[in-house]
Amino acid sequence: xxxxKINGGNRLYGELKVNGAKxxxxxxxxxxxxxxxxxxxxxxxxxxxxxxxxxxxxxxxCKVTFKGRDIxxxxxxxxxxxxxxxxxxxxxxxxxxxxxxxxxxxKALMSFPGGCDIGHRPIDLHLKGxxxxxxxxxxxxxxxxCEGGKIRGNEIHLDLPSVGATENIMLAGVFAxxxxxxxxxxxxxxxxxxxxFLNSMGAKISGAGTNTIIIEGVKRLHDTEYTxxxxxxxxxxxxxxxxxxxxxxxxxxxxxxxxxxxxxKLRETGCKIQTGNDYIKIMCDKRPKAVDMIITLPYPGFPxxxxxxxxxxxxVAEGTSxxxxxxxxxxxxxxxxxxxxxxxxxxxxxxxxxxxxEKLMGAKVVARDLRGGAALIIAGLGAKGTTIVEEAxxxxxxxxxxxxxxxxxxxxxxxxx
Ligand SMILES: CC(=O)N[C@H]1[C@@H](OP(=O)(O)OP(=O)(O)OC[C@H]2O[C@@H](n3ccc(=O)[nH]c3=O)[C@H](O)[C@@H]2O)O[C@H](CO)[C@@H](O)[C@@H]1O
Ligand SMILES: C=C(OP(=O)(O)O)C(=O)O
Numbered sequence: 001x002x003x004x005k006i007n008g009g010n011r012l013y014g015e016l017k018v019n020g021a022k023x024x025x026x027x028x029x030x031x032x033x034x035x036x037x038x039x040x041x042x043x044x045x046x047x048x049x050x051x052x053x054x055x056x057x058x059x060x061x062c063k064v065t066f067k068g069r070d071i072x073x074x075x076x077x078x079x080x081x082x083x084x085x086x087x088x089x090x091x092x093x094x095x096x097x098x099x100x101x102x103x104x105x106x107k108a109l110m111s112f113p114g115g116c117d118i119g120h121r122p123i124d125l126h127l128k129g130x131x132x133x134x135x136x137x138x139x140x141x142x143x144x145x146c147e148g149g150k151i152r153g154n155e156i157h158l159d160l161p162s163v164g165a166t167e168n169i170m171l172a173g174v175f176a177x178x179x180x181x182x183x184x185x186x187x188x189x190x191x192x193x194x195x196x197f198l199n200s201m202g203a204k205i206s207g208a209g210t211n212t213i214i215i216e217g218v219k220r221l222h223d224t225e226y227t228x229x230x231x232x233x234x235x236x237x238x239x240x241x242x243x244x245x246x247x248x249x250x251x252x253x254x255x256x257x258x259x260x261x262x263x264x265k266l267r268e269t270g271c272k273i274q275t276g277n278d279y280i281k282i283m284c285d286k287r288p289k290a291v292d293m294i295i296t297l298p299y300p301g302f303p304x305x306x307x308x309x310x311x312x313x314x315x316v317a318e319g320t321s322x323x324x325x326x327x328x329x330x331x332x333x334x335x336x337x338x339x340x341x342x343x344x345x346x347x348x349x350x351x352x353x354x355x356x357x358e359k360l361m362g363a364k365v366v367a368r369d370l371r372g373g374a375a376l377i378i379a380g381l382g383a384k385g386t387t388i389v390e391e392a393x394x395x396x397x398x399x400x401x402x403x404x405x406x407x408x409x410x411x412x413x414x415x416x417x
Pocket of ligand 1: 022023026092093120121122123124125126127160161162163164165186190304305327328329
């Protein structure tokens, strides 16, 4: 909650460790209700969305303990299949309970999920996929009622590779009779992580990470212990912060194979990158150079979740950069705030033309969504003077005490009320 106050100008220097990925832990927590027993999940991030998911699991009847970085879910008694609107609206990932409840209880009643306001976010592909498995889906007055009855495996071709729809269908297919095949599936690393978690409980899923996922229905699952993958978006955000401040940062527990599209663009700006098995080191000592083309695309394309942070770096680059957002239709709101800080950015539909300025100026700005908020923090770290980033709660959805992390490597940033 509150705001961040940043005095810009400090070079970031040192080492930062990344924890487990938000976009892995959330579907995995929802998936834990498929096991009528105990699941232990390691390396969980302490994020607002994670606490919201725990609240939903508890509402459904699970006993959940968050100890250190382990979340222990006792899902022996899942009594409820309804999720109140107030809980559904806390985040986008509440929608994963739809597939999970259909598998566990053969029914689900819920409203539409909340989440960042980054454009139109329908769930038609989720519902279409569930219907193909034989789920009766009724939509009325903002509520969605699903009745499972007999869930039968089927072939599902996604019109576009939606991450959430792929994951929801995987969850619904675990106990289906026969085989479910998802074609044109999303290929994000977090989908592979969900597959690996489900398989660690006894599910039979293969193909995640490719565009065809095959789910062989099983009768039951068993207890598991599982460590989730590191958060590639948090790692990428720290790398962008280093590029903005002309710093030198080693990001530990970061997998280079998950971040190739960002690393390639950071290299184009002139930053030097070194990588090892579990770390990425960035060294930047000059003003970044503009890059002529960034286009967000489904994995392994440039991630939309790093578009604002990279654009923030490009706002001070030498030359003009073009950034095209193809995933969401309203993910440039943060540019209005960067302009208040002196950036020269023109947005025309899905394209932002960024003419790099020498320096940004500290200003009072508002985080309108999670990654846009992170972009403003990066801007504040590089700006001359003081920046106040309001509405920190958006940023807390995806970053664990971002101010402490950045402070530990030299950033002058505090949280104020
Ligand atoms: C919790 C989680 O993992 N969130 C990520 C997930 O969101 P999310 O799963 O919501 O993103 P999707 O991949 O589903 O959305 C991609 C595009 O597909 C469209 N679409 C999606 C579903 C649908 O039923 N109909 C439809 O038209 C969306 O409007 C959007 O334009 O992937 C996004 C794209 O990488 C990331 O930005 C989010 O951080
Ligand atoms: C858009 C994001 O998340 P969500 O899908 O949870 O809103 C994100 O992580 O940038």
